[in-house]
Amino acid sequence: MQRIALLVLREDAPGAAVVLAQRGIFGPEAPESPELLPEMPGERFGELYRVARGHLDKIRTHCPLPGGALASAARLPDEAELEALGTWLRTVWVQCSNCQESLRRAEAEQHYVAQIMNMLDRLTALGIDLGLLMRSRQFLDVHIGMMPSGNVARVREAVGLAGYVLAPVQETLGEAQAVIAGPKGHEAEVAAVLRAADWEAARLPTLLPDDPQTVRRQLLEHQNRMMAEADTRCRQVDTLRREFGGRLAEAVRVLRMAAPYAALGEALRGRGGLIQIGGWAPASELSGLRVALHERLGQRFVLSARDPRPDEFERVPSLLRHSALLRPFAMLVSNYGVPRYGEMDPTLLFAVTFILMFGMMFGDIGNGAVIAVAGALGARRLRGFAPFVIASGLASAVFGWAYGSVFGFEELVHPLWIAPLADPERMLAIALYWGVGFILVAGAMTAGNRIISRRYLDALLDGKGIAGLVFYVAVLQGLRGWILGAGPGGAQWIVAAAALALVYGYHWYRYRGKTGERMLVAVTQVIEDVIAYFSNTLSFLRVAAFELNHVALAIAVFALASMVQARAGHWIAIVLGNIFIVVLEGAIVTIQVLRLEYYEGLSRYYGGNGRVFRPLTLEADGAAAS
Amino acid sequence: MRSIARYAYLNTRVSGMAARLLSDREIDGLIDHAADQDHAILQAEGLSGWTPDSSVDPGLSLEQRLIANLLADFSILVRALDGARRRFFIYWACRFELSNLKAIMRGKMANEPAAQIRAQLVDMGPYGRLPVEELLGTQDVAELLRRLEHTPFVAVAREARRIYEQRRELFAMDAAVDRRYYSGLNEQVQSLDGADRSELGALVADIIDRTNLLWLLRYRFSYGLPPAQAYYLLIPAGARLRAPLLQQLSRLETIAEVVAGLPRPFAVPLAGVTTAADATLVLERGGWRKAEAILRSRAVSLARTFAYLLLREKLLRQLRAVIKGRRLGFDPDIVRRATGISAAFEPV
Numbered sequence: 023m024q025r026i027a028l029l030v031l032r033e034d035a036p037g038a039a040v041v042l043a044q045r046g047i048f049g050p051e052a053p054e055s056p057e058l059l060p061e062m063p064g065e066r067f068g069e070l071y072r073v074a075r076g077h078l079d080k081i082r083t084h085c086p087l088p089g090g091a092l093a094s095a096a097r098l099p100d101e102a103e104l105e106a107l108g109t110w111l112r113t114v115w116v117q118c119s120n121c122q123e124s125l126r127r128a129e130a131e132q133h134y135v136a137q138i139m140n141m142l143d144r145l146t147a148l149g150i151d152l153g154l155l156m157r158s159r160q161f162l163d164v165h166i167g168m169m170p171s172g173n174v175a176r177v178r179e180a181v182g183l184a185g186y187v188l189a190p191v192q193e194t195l196g197e198a199q200a201v202i203a204g205p206k207g208h209e210a211e212v213a214a215v216l217r218a219a220d221w222e223a224a225r226l227p228t229l230l231p232d233d234p235q236t237v238r239r240q241l242l243e244h245q246n247r248m249m250a251e252a253d254t255r256c257r258q259v260d261t262l263r264r265e266f267g268g269r270l271a272e273a274v275r276v277l278r279m280a281a282p283y284a285a286l287g288e289a290l291r292g293r294g295g296l297i298q299i300g301g302w303a304p305a306s307e308l309s310g311l312r313v314a315l316h317e318r319l320g321q322r323f324v325l326s327a328r329d330p331r332p333d334e335f336e337r338v339p340s341l342l343r344h345s346a347l348l349r350p351f352a353m354l355v356s357n358y359g360v361p362r363y364g365e366m367d368p369t370l371l372f373a374v375t376f377i378l379m380f381g382m383m384f385g386d387i388g389n390g391a392v393i394a395v396a397g398a399l400g401a402r403r404l405r406g407f408a409p410f411v412i413a414s415g416l417a418s419a420v421f422g423w424a425y426g427s428v429f430g431f432e433e434l435v436h437p438l439w440i441a442p443l444a445d446p447e448r449m450l451a452i453a454l455y456w457g458v459g460f461i462l463v464a465g466a467m468t469a470g471n472r473i474i475s476r477r478y479l480d481a482l483l484d485g486k487g488i489a490g491l492v493f494y495v496a497v498l499q500g501l502r503g504w505i506l507g508a509g510p511g512g513a514q515w516i517v518a519a520a521a522l523a524l525v526y527g528y529h530w531y532r533y534r535g536k537t538g539e540r541m542l543v544a545v546t547q548v549i550e551d552v553i554a555y556f557s558n559t560l561s562f563l564r565v566a567a568f569e570l571n572h573v574a575l576a577i578a579v580f581a582l583a584s585m586v587q588a589r590a591g592h593w594i595a596i597v598l599g600n601i602f603i604v605v606l607e608g609a610i611v612t613i614q615v616l617r618l619e620y621y622e623g624l625s626r627y628y629g630g631n632g633r634v635f636r637p638l639t640l641e642a643d644g645a646a647a648s
Numbered sequence: 649m650r651s652i653a654r655y656a657y658l659n660t661r662v663s664g665m666a667a668r669l670l671s672d673r674e675i676d677g678l679i680d681h682a683a684d685q686d687h688a689i690l691q692a693e694g695l696s697g698w699t700p701d702s703s704v705d706p707g708l709s710l711e712q713r714l715i716a717n718l719l720a721d722f723s724i725l726v727r728a729l730d731g732a733r734r735r736f737f738i739y740w741a742c743r744f745e746l747s748n749l750k751a752i753m754r755g756k757m758a759n760e761p762a763a764q765i766r767a768q769l770v771d772m773g774p775y776g777r778l779p780v781e782e783l784l785g786t787q788d789v790a791e792l793l794r795r796l797e798h799t800p801f802v803a804v805a806r807e808a809r810r811i812y813e814q815r816r817e818l819f820a821m822d823a824a825v826d827r828r829y830y831s832g833l834n835e836q837v838q839s840l841d842g843a844d845r846s847e848l849g850a851l852v853a854d855i856i857d858r859t860n861l862l863w864l865l866r867y868r869f870s871y872g873l874p875p876a877q878a879y880y881l882l883i884p885a886g887a888r889l890r891a892p893l894l895q896q897l898s899r900l901e902t903i904a905e906v907v908a909g910l911p912r913p914f915a916v917p918l919a920g921v922t923t924a925a926d927a928t929l930v931l932e933r934g935g936w937r938k939a940e941a942i943l944r945s946r947a948v949s950l951a952r953t954f955a956y957l958l959l960r961e962k963l964l965r966q967l968r969a970v971i972k973g974r975r976l977g978f979d980p981d982i983v984r985r986a987t988g989i990s991a992a993f994e995p996v
Contacts, residue, residue: 076785116787123790180880183895211874218820218880220810 023338023363023635024308024327027053028299032063034319035290035297036098036283041318042299043282043640047307049339050289050638053300059291064283067101071284074108075277077115081270084118085263098279107273114262114270121259124252131248135241137168138224141199142237144192155201163209165202165216167223174198180215184208282638302635303327304341330363335475338363339635348373350410358620359630364474366467368628373413375460375623376615381417382456383568384611385442386576388429389604390418414612425569429600430576442569449566457562458498460623461555465491467627483528485551486626493521494555525551558622565618568611575603652948658728659948662956665721666943669959672989675966679973679980679987710971714964715744715770721960723773725953733844733950736836740957744770745778746825749801752783753808754818756792777801803828819871823881830856834885840950847951853887854938855958858931860889861914864897865906865924875899888913903927933988936962962988 026048030038042048053059099107145152155164163186169177171193178188186204193199204212216223263270283290289300303311308327315323330338340361344352351373361367384390394415401408422428426437442449469488472481483489496518503511529544579599586592624630670678719741726737748769755765762784769780777800786792789812796805804825811821837845837852860882867878879898884891888911900906907918917934921927935958942955966987973983 080785112787119787119791122794126794176880176884179891179895180876183876183879183898184874208874208876211876214874214877215880217810217814218824218877220807 023302023330023341024305025054025330025334026299026301026303027326028301028315029324029326030297030299030319031322032292032295032297034322035063035292035299036067036280037318038299038315038323039282039286039290039638040098040279040640041314042301042311043285043638045307045311045314046637046639047311048301048303048638049635050286050299050301051337052288053291053298056291059293059298061292062288062290063292063297064286064290067104067280068284068287070101070104070108071277071280074104074111074273075281075284077108077111078270078273078277080115081111081118084115084122085259098283099276103276104280107276110269111273114266117259117262121252121256124255128245128248128252131245134222135245137194137197137199138241139238140194141166141168141191141224144199159206161206163204163206163212165212165221165223166200167216167221168197168199169216169219169221171196171198173219174200177202177215177219177221180219181212184211184215186212278640282640285638301638302339304635332476335363336631337633340365340367340632341635342367344369346406347409347413350407351376353406354616354619355624355628355630356634358624359628360632360634362475362629362632365471365629365632366474368467368624371463371467372619372623376619377413377417379456379565379615379618380414380611381421382453382565383615384418384572384607385421385425385569386427386429386572386603387419387422387435388427388431389600389608390415390420390422392600392604393418393608421569427573427576429596430573430579430603432573432576442566443573446566446570449569450563453563453566454559456565457559457622460562460618461494461558461626462491464623464626465494471627471629479528483524485525485529485547485554489521489524489528490551490555493518493525493552496521497555522548522552558626561618561622564614568607568614572603572607575599575607579603655948655950655953658725658950658953661725661728662943662953665725665960666956669956669963670966675970675987675989676984678967678970679983711968712770714968718957718960718964719744719770719773719775722957723775725957732836732839732841736840736848737954737957738775739832739836740954741772741775742832743829745772745776746804746829748772748776748778748780749796749804750822750825752778752780753789753792753821756786756789757812757818827881827883830859830883831885834883844950847949848954850887851938851942851951851954853885855935856883857886857889857914858935859883860886860894861910862924862928862931864894865903865927868898868900868906869903870924929985929988936988 028038028042142152145155152166155166174188174190181188181202181204184204185208186202189201189203191199191201202212202216286299291298291300305327308325312325315325340363342352342356342360348369352369354376355367355369355372381390392415394412397404397408397411397415400411404411423435424437424439426432426435426441428434432441432443440448465486465488468486469481469491472478472484472487481487485493496514500511500514500518503509503514526544526548529547530540533540533543535543576599579596579602582599583592583595586595722737722741726734726741729737751768752765755768766780766784772778779795779799782795783792786795793805793809793812796802796808799805807824807828808821811818811824833852834856837849840848863882864878867873867881868875873881875898879895882894886894889897893909893911897906897909900909903922903924907915907921909915910918917930918927921930939955939958939962942949942951943959945952966989969986970983973980973986
């Protein structure tokens, strides 16, 4: 990765931004020494772009617009053009918004009419003369309408203070229809309560006709008028779209061209007629970038690039490129963290160890084949994760062959290597050796990563560095000799003690504090390092345990199947049992392998505190992303 | 024993944070003295360098900065909680988001530019649920309300729509939002169980009682609302001031009559109060005293965390009053009253 500074003339800056976005290999970042370049020439342009883009996006939610390929003839707008475009898009959006508002009102009115009709039905069924109820009276104030059901109790209490009574008519979908009546003299007070309670008065003619059908017809006519009004508004928008379709398509193209310059943000600084664009780009892409800039700008640019300085390492973005096969594993790694610049990308190691451990823990030719076939058949649904599922299934099938297991049948295929239940101790020993190997590789990578980032002391003397590894290997050698009866040994323990002393010294040196505190912290750290090595190693026993568990589960399935007398039932039990095994055990083993990878692997050797290189690109929908 | 085990970490954090709270005496000193004492206290609040004409972070007003500090403490405490307990505290913090919502709606109704509205908003961080930028990007109130109907604040949007369409005063909207908030707080506390529910419930009920009484006095005697409307706008919850009593109090015609009709714990300290503003100071101060008593107690409980947050909010309000008072050249006694450290009446 190279630190880039691109110097261009002010008028050429938007064009240079388009080239950078088209190449898709430039990650913007604020230039160095911003005090020398006090102006931020893209600030207003960016604001204008965001306004115009905001309107366009909203218009698109209302009526689809063409995306289309980037027309080579599309012109870069200047600030005045962008502002004019934003203003025009705003007027278009206002029309669309009015249409949406009309539709909303029409829907609300539809709801209202339905509620009122319900109430009319109810009152008619109760034999209440609505005309009589609605008629203006000298001493009685009557309200008919609806409100949210939750407000009824409170409104009843409140209007009760003014001497009114509330009679609910009916309740539907959280809305209550009610009649409220009381002596005149407190109309304003009650009206204020009803307004606060979201009361919607029934808008019925004052002189209600006797015929309820006439009322219905009037209400429906009112509803239809509202719908027609909404329809007219929306037709206006349709007309607008037909009329301005070409101009809107042009707006999409213009904004696509403006997007890269607007997306540069703080990466764009200037002084007078000179603009500097700062950022990062992969070293391998620089010559191509120079050619592209030359084609667009001729000689009117200066592109300088340099290696990142050590003090910049933490800020340098990491460019991650993986094949389609490794991409799902890369996603799992990036779930943990992004490799720091210079740090070894653990994706390949992660993928290989994941597949191997999955196979070891869930070895079965039949079940593995089912997983692999399911992965292949469901590739579209699984999107990028199909290689992950297929590889896991194939690993399971290969190890199944090694174990001689097909859908739990142990006698159909002769094991190429070992039948797990035939020698469980050997299985556990193999898992342990695997764990030791895994931890040693992880430790070597830790030291390597630290050396790359020039943390030599950490690489050599930390508990997770070379000193820790020496201690680990020496203790393992000592224990092995002791278990195999070669005696307690001597040299290994001396080496282990010396390595531990170095680790202690390292922690003592790193911690700044009072002597007692320092001693305590160093001792605690050393104990933690020692425990971590051995608990992590034992953690790998699960690799064997889960394969033994798989065989045990298969035995359980066969035991259940053998209880079924009918032949068909027997096979149904076996099939269902295998489905259960594939789904449940497959999920559990996946989780366990991920756990081993994350906690015993990545947490040891992988910093994962880098940031992804996000190049400026020209996306299909017109937005420039960085 | 169970709550000791459950809240040991939370309790320790609260104790550590509580040490940073300022006493009334320290606030008093801050009112009389100035720059030298300000410096240490403002530094503790992350506001060193603030002067009346400048802000530590030019992008944030003093009030926003103070609330951001409170939310930082809140984030630390709420991380230690889960389930209904966590939901309760997050709901409590929603009060700041509702302020944002009110500011956006008011700003849009007054046709203020988006940048001007944005400058008034508090950054809610991960606890924000409002799509602020989308709301600010709306063209008019109708579009704002349509957009708001697709957020968790749909009920507020409906209420606001009715208020907007009926051309009613914004007070109605504020009152509705606040009432809904406190009702929700009461529902949240009811969803807790065991000691959490009883201890926090008592504190929340006390807050609601005080708020109801304060609103009742304000609606009836400052705004002159009729009894039915004033009663309807109160929160339908509380412990000592239940619905029948509030209905009775709403009918009364003078503050003295209301005070006389109150239960003794409220009536005694409010005796002699003649204005809603005086009553506000007494009631708020009484609430803070209750929170202080809970915070001082050695009991390990969730109520202690809530009490701390209430007092943290109180401190932020006091600091705001002190600093703004000085900036505007107010008499120290006025500032003292505004901060609640001197009231003509003894608190509840």
